Amino acid sequence: MSRAWGITQAVDLAETRRQMTSSMSIPLPSVPGDLRPKPVQAAARILTVRPVGAYREFTLNAPGVAPIAEPGQFITLGVGGEDSALLLRRAFALSGAGGDTINVVVAAHGPGTRWIFERRSGDVLDLIGPLGRPFPPPPPGGSALLIAGGYGAAPFVGLAQRLLSSGHAVAAVIGAASAERLCAVAELAALTHVLIVTTEDGTAGRSGRVTDVTPELLPGASTVYACGPMPMLRAVAAQAAARGLVCHVSVEEAMACGIGVCMTCVLPVIGKDGTSRFVRSCVEGPVFEAARVRFDDIGQLPEDLHGASAMRAAQ
Amino acid sequence: MIPRALGGVVDMRTTLGLTPIPSPVLTASGCAAAGRELDPFLDLTALGAVVTKSVQLRARSGRPTPRMAETPSGMLNSIGLQGPGIEAFLATDLPWLVRRGARAMVSIAGGSVEEYAELATRLRTAAGMIALEVNISCPNVESRGEVFACDPAAAASVLAAVRSADPGVPIYAKLSPDVTDIVSVARACVEAGADGLSAINTLLGMVIDTDTLRPVLAAETGGLSGPAIRPVALRCVWQIHRAMPAVPILGMGGIRTGADAFQFVLAGASAVSVGTAVFGDPSAPARIAHELAQILARKGFDRISDAVGFAHRVAAHAEANQVSG
Numbered sequence: 248m249s250r251a252w253g254i255t256q257a258v259d260l261a262e263t264r265r266q267m268t269s270s271m272s273i274p275l276p277s278v279p280g281d282l283r284p285k286p287v288q289a290a291a292r293i294l295t296v297r298p299v300g301a302y303r304e305f306t307l308n309a310p311g312v313a314p315i316a317e318p319g320q321f322i323t324l325g326v327g328g329e330d331s332a333l334l335l336r337r338a339f340a341l342s343g344a345g346g347d348t349i350n351v352v353v354a355a356h357g358p359g360t361r362w363i364f365e366r367r368s369g370d371v372l373d374l375i376g377p378l379g380r381p382f383p384p385p386p387p388g389g390s391a392l393l394i395a396g397g398y399g400a401a402p403f404v405g406l407a408q409r410l411l412s413s414g415h416a417v418a419a420v421i422g423a424a425s426a427e428r429l430c431a432v433a434e435l436a437a438l439t440h441v442l443i444v445t446t447e448d449g450t451a452g453r454s455g456r457v458t459d460v461t462p463e464l465l466p467g468a469s470t471v472y473a474c475g476p477m478p479m480l481r482a483v484a485a486q487a488a489a490r491g492l493v494c495h496v497s498v499e500e501a502m503a504c505g506i507g508v509c510m511t512c513v514l515p516v517i518g519k520d521g522t523s524r525f526v527r528s529c530v531e532g533p534v535f536e537a538a539r540v541r542f543d544d545i546g547q548l549p550e551d552l553h554g555a556s557a558m559r560a561a562q
Numbered sequence: 563m564i565p566r567a568l569g570g571v572v573d574m575r576t577t578l579g580l581t582p583i584p585s586p587v588l589t590a591s592g593c594a595a596a597g598r599e600l601d602p603f604l605d606l607t608a609l610g611a612v613v614t615k616s617v618q619l620r621a622r623s624g625r626p627t628p629r630m631a632e633t634p635s636g637m638l639n640s641i642g643l644q645g646p647g648i649e650a651f652l653a654t655d656l657p658w659l660v661r662r663g664a665r666a667m668v669s670i671a672g673g674s675v676e677e678y679a680e681l682a683t684r685l686r687t688a689a690g691m692i693a694l695e696v697n698i699s700c701p702n703v704e705s706r707g708e709v710f711a712c713d714p715a716a717a718a719s720v721l722a723a724v725r726s727a728d729p730g731v732p733i734y735a736k737l738s739p740d741v742t743d744i745v746s747v748a749r750a751c752v753e754a755g756a757d758g759l760s761a762i763n764t765l766l767g768m769v770i771d772t773d774t775l776r777p778v779l780a781a782e783t784g785g786l787s788g789p790a791i792r793p794v795a796l797r798c799v800w801q802i803h804r805a806m807p808a809v810p811i812l813g814m815g816g817i818r819t820g821a822d823a824f825q826f827v828l829a830g831a832s833a834v835s836v837g838t839a840v841f842g843d844p845s846a847p848a849r850i851a852h853e854l855a856q857i858l859a860r861k862g863f864d865r866i867s868d869a870v871g872f873a874h875r876v877a878a879h880a881e882a883n884q885v886s887g
Binding site: 285286287288325329332333334359373375500501503504506507508509510511512513514524525530545546547548552553554555556557558 | 601621629636
């Protein structure tokens with residue numbers, strides 16, 4: 248990860264790419280939500296744990312989950328066993344799925360993710376997945392630009408595999424605060440035609456943020472995919488909108504359940520009927536069309552939101 | 563029923579009011595939406611009932627985020643009763659449960675006595691509804707936002723209005739633990755026409771972020787749930803059952819295992835709701851029902867009904883022995 252990453256032509260990595268795309272050679276899904284396979288709960292054994300900078304990538308045996316998982320979907324893991332004082336599950340975007348196994352990248356944020364971070368191969372985790380809506384495909388022949396912050400690059404490994412194998416041109420910009428907070432750099436180098444890496448402290452790639460370099464790649468893109476912290480998604484969405492590009496963002500909201508019952512992970516989204524609602528990022532997301540997300544109103548209660556008048560009447 | 567001692571299984575049948583249910587384990591309002599999302603993880607028809615998220619007359623957006631904070635052995639939430647409103651609930655949510663073959667205990671919430679009465683009227687003869695749970699932990703807009711459940715007279719006025727609306731199913735009042743004397747509120751609800759009592763709702767709590775120096779929740783305060791509140795909930799069930807042993811109690815508050823549920827039964831609950839545990843394990847209600855049956859068998863009970871309030875009888879016996887000794 249200490250290598251300075253600039254614009255990388257991935258031609259020398261053609262063999263790696265061929266190997267990586269073979270595991271996910273099905274086209275991206277266009278299946279309506281109700282027809283997607285239902286999530287399953289399973290005891291998943293950890294097969295391998297691989298350090299990735301500041302993160303760890305876990306490969307889990309999940310035969311009921313892997314075959315039905317799509318790029319952009321996520322899983323949740325229980326924390327601490329049955330007597331744990333940490334009751335809520337932790338959500339992780341899938342960084343890969345093939346055969347009987349799935350991959351997730353874990354960042355140790357707090358006590359719950361730290362517990363998962365410290366699990367070792369052979370340990371068994373309570374897993375639920377696949378959850379949420381996957382990334383929609385670009386239009387036929389369209390080129391894709393993937394933009395990620397930190398471990399937000401993880402779900403783009405599976406997406407890039409699918410896109411490449413479906414014949415789409417793929418470029419990516421991945422950034423982080425520092426080199427150790429990057430992930431999936433080697434994988435995405437092998438799976439993209441152009442890759443630019445940025446770090447805010449200049450420890451890898453170009454100094455700066457992803458949004459500093461996206462203007463170089465946006466002109467060649469037909470569809471933009473973004474995954475990372477909310478301020479980054481908001482900035483990317485604005486850049487894509489300014490060019491009239493379709494942009495899909497994968498959001499990370501605090502969740503308690505991950506399956507749609509707790510109503511904690513909502514954000515204001517404009518529906519197809521033009522009405523804005525608080526929608527659950529776990530079941531209606533985590534991937535949203537950026538133009539429908541009201542980034543400025545996250546954490547607010549906009550007056551025109553469906554059902555907001557009933558809240559005011561109750562006060 | 564073959565006695566358990568002769569190899570039979572424990573009779574887990576119980577009732578909500580006078581309505582029989584096949585299992586004493588239900589979901590808890592606000593922790594199972596309207597059941598549909600839990601369908602992949604457990605057999606909804608095997609539950610005593612799905613207790614649906616409190617429905618109001620109108621669609622509600624709920625509060626802004628952050629709505630949740632994890633706490634030691636618990637969580638705080640301040641959702642603000644986000645929901646579709648009674649019309650959509652009757653058109654979509656309840657019919658889905660009926661098609662699925664599940665029983666619904668419908669939770670209602672309002673901002674005035676009239677709203678509760680109208681909800682009960684709208685739900686009258688609704689297919690699939692086997693019981694009504696009245697969430698009185700709501701601010702009364704006509705009384706400077708005072709929470710109905712915190713005042714025996716206000717709580718009674720809601721229950722009387724719901725009773726008068728004659729919804730045609732047993733009516734349970736869901737009690738708040740944030741009161742000085744939960745028995746007086748419980749008694750007021752029963753005298754006003756409640757058939758049973760759900761105990762308890764969440765406790766009001768808060769968390770402050772030491773980085774931002776602000777409350778974590780957008781609403782500043784929220785309801786505390788999970789195993790952290792279990793001893794409080796159990797104490798409430800104990801006190802209510804001791805005061806009114808004939809009134810059925812749906813016990814809840816931090817139930818995570820069959821042994822937890824068994825404690826509530828021993829304290830006087832004839833059925834239990836599993837709430838926050840579902841967030842950590844959506845199959846928890848099924849597991850807890852299974853564990854509860856095993857514990858009852860192990861302790862020699864043929865029927866769950868024999869265990870309801872059993873700890874009171876043991877305690878009374880011990881007290882009598884102490885007096886005589």
